[in-house]
Amino acid sequence: MKATLAIQRGVPGETPRLESFEVAFEHGQSVLDGLRALRLVADPSLAFRFSCINANACKECMMLIDGKVDYACTVRLKEGVTALAPLPKKALIRDLVTEIAPPDERLWPRA
Amino acid sequence: MTAAANNDAMAPTHIETDVLVIGAGGAGMYAALEAAKAGASVVLADRSLIGRGGATVMAQMTVAAALGEQTPDHWEYHLSDTLAAGRGLCDERMAALLCEDGPRRLREMDGWKVGWAREDGHIKQAQAPGHDRPRCAYVDFLSTGPAVSRTLRTQLNNANGIRRIGDLMIVDIALRNGEACGATALHLTTGQAVTLAAKAVVIATGGLTGLYRRNSASSNMGGDGYALALRAGAELIDMEFVQFFPIGHLAPRLVGMDPIMWDPFRYKLGGKLLNAEMREFEQDYATQDTRSDGRYVLTRDLATYAITREVEAGRGSPAGGAYLSFQHLPEADIRSAFGPVVDRLAANGIDLAKHPVEVAPIAHYHMGGVRADETLQTRVPGLYVSGEAVGGANGANRLSGNAITEALVFGAHAGRNAAQRALQSSSTKWQPQAAGPTLDLLRSAHKRDVPNLAAVVAELKGLMADLVGPFRTEPKLRSAIKAIERLKAEIGEVPVSSAAVFDPVLVDWLDLRNMLLVAQSVTVPALARTESRGAHQREDYPGLDESWGVNQIVALSNGKIELSRSAPVTGRAAA
Numbered sequence: 001m002k003a004t005l006a007i008q009r010g011v012p013g014e015t016p017r018l019e020s021f022e023v024a025f026e027h028g029q030s031v032l033d034g035l036r037a038l039r040l041v042a043d044p045s046l047a048f049r050f051s052c053i054n055a056n057a058c059k060e061c062m063m064l065i066d067g068k069v070d071y072a073c074t075v076r077l078k079e080g081v082t083a084l085a086p087l088p089k090k091a092l093i094r095d096l097v098t099e100i101a102p103p104d105e106r107l108w109p110r111a
Numbered sequence: 112m113t114a115a116a117n118n119d120a121m122a123p124t125h126i127e128t129d130v131l132v133i134g135a136g137g138a139g140m141y142a143a144l145e146a147a148k149a150g151a152s153v154v155l156a157d158r159s160l161i162g163r164g165g166a167t168v169m170a171q172m173t174v175a176a177a178l179g180e181q182t183p184d185h186w187e188y189h190l191s192d193t194l195a196a197g198r199g200l201c202d203e204r205m206a207a208l209l210c211e212d213g214p215r216r217l218r219e220m221d222g223w224k225v226g227w228a229r230e231d232g233h234i235k236q237a238q239a240p241g242h243d244r245p246r247c248a249y250v251d252f253l254s255t256g257p258a259v260s261r262t263l264r265t266q267l268n269n270a271n272g273i274r275r276i277g278d279l280m281i282v283d284i285a286l287r288n289g290e291a292c293g294a295t296a297l298h299l300t301t302g303q304a305v306t307l308a309a310k311a312v313v314i315a316t317g318g319l320t321g322l323y324r325r326n327s328a329s330s331n332m333g334g335d336g337y338a339l340a341l342r343a344g345a346e347l348i349d350m351e352f353v354q355f356f357p358i359g360h361l362a363p364r365l366v367g368m369d370p371i372m373w374d375p376f377r378y379k380l381g382g383k384l385l386n387a388e389m390r391e392f393e394q395d396y397a398t399q400d401t402r403s404d405g406r407y408v409l410t411r412d413l414a415t416y417a418i419t420r421e422v423e424a425g426r427g428s429p430a431g432g433a434y435l436s437f438q439h440l441p442e443a444d445i446r447s448a449f450g451p452v453v454d455r456l457a458a459n460g461i462d463l464a465k466h467p468v469e470v471a472p473i474a475h476y477h478m479g480g481v482r483a484d485e486t487l488q489t490r491v492p493g494l495y496v497s498g499e500a501v502g503g504a505n506g507a508n509r510l511s512g513n514a515i516t517e518a519l520v521f522g523a524h525a526g527r528n529a530a531q532r533a534l535q536s537s538s539t540k541w542q543p544q545a546a547g548p549t550l551d552l553l554r555s556a557h558k559r560d561v562p563n564l565a566a567v568v569a570e571l572k573g574l575m576a577d578l579v580g581p582f583r584t585e586p587k588l589r590s591a592i593k594a595i596e597r598l599k600a601e602i603g604e605v606p607v608s609s610a611a612v613f614d615p616v617l618v619d620w621l622d623l624r625n626m627l628l629v630a631q632s633v634t635v636p637a638l639a640r641t642e643s644r645g646a647h648q649r650e651d652y653p654g655l656d657e658s659w660g661v662n663q664i665v666a667l668s669n670g671k672i673e674l675s676r677s678a679p680v681t682g683r684a685a686a
Binding site for chain 1: 368563566614
């Protein structure tokens with residue numbers, strides 16, 4: 001089976017660009033599995049946060065998946081297009097990475 | 112970006128503190144709390160979010176301590192079991208510290224409302240393999256690690272004097288006259304270099320299971336703390352002993368859960384390990400294998416051996432492991448033991464009353480680690496270590512339940528001792544030159560044509576699993592050493608970058624710099640140890656050789672791995 005991940009990319013101040021990648025998957029695999037595979041075969045510079053990979057313990061892989069805020073590690077890949085974008089209400093850092101740390105856990109706490 | 116802005120970005124931000132703690136998992140958070148309690152100012156840095164990465168948060172299992180709440184117990188009994196599991200290689204001071212101080216830490220966590228499961232008003236303690244009595248506390252349902260992490264995060268929020276900084280990847284320990292005086296870091300969200308002056312530094316970066324293809328750790332557990340310690344001049348001990356957890360989840364694909372979740376199911380409900388013929392096989396290995404302790408419940412190293420042997424004999428499950436079946440149990444029993452977890456399994460298409468799952472050994476924990484004295488200080492003055500990153504307490508094989516206990520105990524001791532050292536030092540030993548070589552390294556990063564580094568990381572994990580996994584031979588280990596050398600040459604000595612901020616390519620390069628060094632630190636002593644003991648099993652040298660009752664020590668000398676031997680430390684430390 002093949003999934004197409006349509007990913008909103010870029011840094012603050014740039015017009016966001018949409019890039020689509022096709023990734024092979026097996027039944028049951030997660031969107032995060034797809035993103036990790038994509039770095040290996042297509043573009044290692046794609047930025048997204050994750051730590052625990054599978055356990056839904058770290059809560060770092062939160063992003064906009066088909067318009068809904070969700071965890072990439074628990075949403076399954078599907079055939080056809082899945083749209084991925086950074087969290088809309090958090091400051092963008094790059095690609096799918098946003099500033100999600102509480103202000104007092106940052107190097108420079110922003111107002 | 113303008114030239115001026117670019118120059119500003121190159122000037123490192125500088126932070127001063129008494130104690131720098133590297134890694135904000137269970138051990139790092141506990142170290143920070145204890146150091147602050149002792150009156151030191153603390154910076155708690157993590158390359159990821161604070162209190163979200165590492166191993167503790169992933170643990171769905173149990174915490175061993177001689178609380179004696181339901182069955183009489185004494186820490187000396189816990190120590191005997193720990194030393195027996197360690198197959199003669201434990202550092203007794205470290206193991207005694209772990210066992211004696213464990214109950215105090217669990218009770219402190221209880222006071223902080225971690226929520227240990229209770230029965231008749233007592234903390235409930237489960238029986239786990241290798242323990243002589245029920246000794247393992249837990250939080251229902253499969254929530255031990257998340258509950259421990261949440262409790263420590265709450266304590267951090269309420270503590271004074273601890274500055275928490277996430278997205279900060281420590282690249283090197285800074286040294287002055289051979290003493291630790293801080294560190295140099297990369298701030299991922301801005302791409303800037305950061306220098307940190309500290310009177311004492313605590314490495315709390317966890318283990319190295321991220322070096323293996325299938326593992327139960329967070330993505331950042333590639334052993335970076337071992338590399339930091341080695342390059343700073345510290346020694347590593349017992350690096351050949353990587354623990355494989357025998358029944359890691361294999362199939363069907365299970366998302367939203369920790370792959371080592373099946374142990375609590377087995378403790379509570381039983382659960383049968385079956386081969387492709389749907390026949391139970393654990394008993395075969397408990398009675399016939401010379402390494403067996405003769406008990407029905409196999410310890411982790413023996414269960415890993417049993418499953419691997421069944422797969423090799425052509426009796427594996429379709430995905431290459433064993434079946435784990437709960438089909439003999441009434442559905443209501445499964446529901447009452449694991450309540451909400453049953454629904455999470457159903458969402459993954461798993462119905463334990465109807466179908467077995469497939470399990471296989473998975474890299475889980477590292478017995479080896481940084482060599483330290485009983486104050487948790489390494490041979491580099493001012494450089495401390497805590498949690499899984501510490502070597503020695505567990506020898507050749509760790510008892511189940513000892514990992515979170517050691518995170519809490521060693522975290523507390525390292526934090527307190529680091530604070531004492533910092534408070535006794537009148538002035539900082541920091542000098543800007545201490546960060547010089549690392550800043551130069553970061554500045555030299557540039558875009559260039561190299562193999563896909565994410566794929567190189569995957570290749571390294573594959574070769575460690577295939578050649579330096581639970582069962583080893585001289586040819587496999589020699590070809591691993593060669594492959595690691597080839598990958599070192601492939602990545603080169605100059606970092607690769609792809610973007611100005613949050614650059615995963617630069618992170619992969621810096622990770623590989625550490626991972627390849629640590630992979631060597633495992634493989635070289637594994638080749639030298641021509642016997643089988645605990646988690647180190649040589650197919651070409653089956654059986655334990657008494658003359659190998661020594662620890663192997665890894666150090667770095669002019670950039671080369673240097674191996675030596677040392678008799679295990681006996682005697683006790685005062686907790």
